[in-house]
Amino acid sequence: MADPEPRPRKFAAPRGTTDVLPDDAPWWSFVRSTAAQVAGRFGYRRIETPTFEHAGVYLRSVGAGTDIVEKEVYLFEDRGGDTLALRPEGTAGVMRAYIEHGMASLPQPVRLYYVAPNFRYDRPQAGRYRQHTQFGAECVGDPSPLADAEMIDLLCTFYRELGLRHLNLKLNSIGDANCRPAYVEALRDYYRQHLDGVCADDRMRFEQNPMRLLDCKEERCQPIVAGAPRLRAYLCDACREHFADVQAYLTALGIGFDLDDTLVRGLDYYTRTAFEVQPLQEGSQSALGGGGRYDGLIELLGGPPTPGTGFGTGMERIILNLKRAGLEPPPPRPLALYVAHLTPEAAPLALRLAGDARAAGLQAVVASAGRSLKAQLRHAGALDARFAAIIGASEVATGEVTLRDLRDHSERRLAAAAAGDAVASEVPS
RNA sequence: GUGGGCGUGGCCUAGCGGUUAAGGCGCCAGGUUGUGGCCCUGGAGAUCGAGGGUUCAAAUCCCUCCGUCCACCCCA
DSSP states (O other): OOOOOOOOOOOOOOTTOOOOOTTTHHHHHHHHHHHHHHHHHTTOEEOOOOSEEEHHHHHHHHOTTSHIIIIIOOEEEOTTSOEEEEOSSSHHHHHHHHHHTTGGGSSSSEEEEEEEEEEOOSOOBTTBOSEEEEEEEEEESOOSHHHHHHHHHHHHHHHHHHTOOSEEEEEEEOOOTTTHHHHHHHHHHHHHTTGGGSOHHHHHHHHHOGGGGGGOOOGGGHHHHHHSOOGGGGOOHHHHHHHHHHHHHHHHHTOOOEEOTTOOOOSTTOEEEEEEEEESSSOSSOOOEEEEEOTTHHHHTTSOOOOEEEEEEEHHHHHHHHHHTTOOOOOOOOOOEEEEEOSTTHHHHHHHHHHHHHHTTOOEEEOOTTOOHHHHHHHHHHTTOSEEEEEOHHHHHHTEEEEEETTTOOEEEEEHHHHHHHHHTTSOO
8 A cells, every 4th residue: 555645634623613512502502592582572583694794884883992893803805805894793783784674664663683603803711702602682763761671671581581690780871972071071181190000001091992991900090990080970861861760660670780880881872871791700701791772873884863772692601601500401302213223124114214203203313234233222222212123134024113112121013104103102202 | 912721542531751652431343143221352543732952762851833721801
């Protein structure tokens, strides 16, 4: 033999991406179907937008000065020369679709939800991936605080139905175009006096995105954050009232929350309500979900002035927390029937029998050809099958099947055509 | 972008300078003629992450890179 060719290089999944293997699939179907059910019960309808958009959709809407736009967006040029971007977050694409398809002429508000992958080029870590999946919902065309409360209610209901406990809802209002400028002014004035004692990031934020000075985590900046003017004190009457109503509705719903002055969204089109949910325990990073009101966004994307509010929540982090909480996903369907066959003549019967079982809604697997009966039954055991059908020369001759109960080891012979039903009558489907 | 831990067959792990890299799980096959889960036996499967260096000799020491995990940051 000639020298074997050098083995081709083995590939690994790109950094920050994961394979969802069969063992984890039950978690995913559980979380996905719960999302669909809960959203459906709130009257939200599913929307799917492309995984990539013209880059401007995201760059304009997510906003300059944010980490996402500065360094995390996957940008690429296609062969036709268009500049495109992989979806870094869910809302912008949905709003683009709202505008493009004239949803403003549907009965308002329009309630939409999605489950879709998002892409951000940041450094992977526990619960942080370059591709992650978000369940999100948007309520477009309703300016009232009731819509904000509904979003939070939907999100909390979702978590509750999954079985997640010990969550902390943080709530804030960041004002609107009427009142925020005065606040930002005051904040700037305050920080101007403290610029020496503040971290380098903060000095940049001071210039580019003063609101985000408030959520600086740097220890030495904390006293300065603590002494900063309170945004809530600057809210105009309309915003104050809106915020009070959101809280009243949440209270009526029995949803607990903590007010948090430092919870901010830096950009102008974010208005009023902002919220975030995190696991109660390790309060550091790893928000499970968050959202808020974005009354300026649709206009920014070229649509008519339209209010909107929504949330996004990370599926991988949810599953991580479900596992940490010691919960189990609903068990997958068991294998009802394993069909063993001993001769080439038996194979067609085996295939037909498996087909009968499947038609009855059961899970059935046919053994690979050419293995000993012992090997086939061992395989059946390894797959945790409930029944094994055995088809050898003797069964072929009589058109029968030997059906073995793998729990109590009992066996009986019956007509091949009846075997599928026999299994079905004993295995819940 | 910054810092730290770790990289030995599919998985977990032993070996930490010296002949053909060891074990467990898993996989495949046998333990007589058509029968599983226990037990026994055998087999396949590793250029010890990659490249360079030190040495008579390196999986074992040094350097670089890559990957991965964890934390910071940010976010979901």
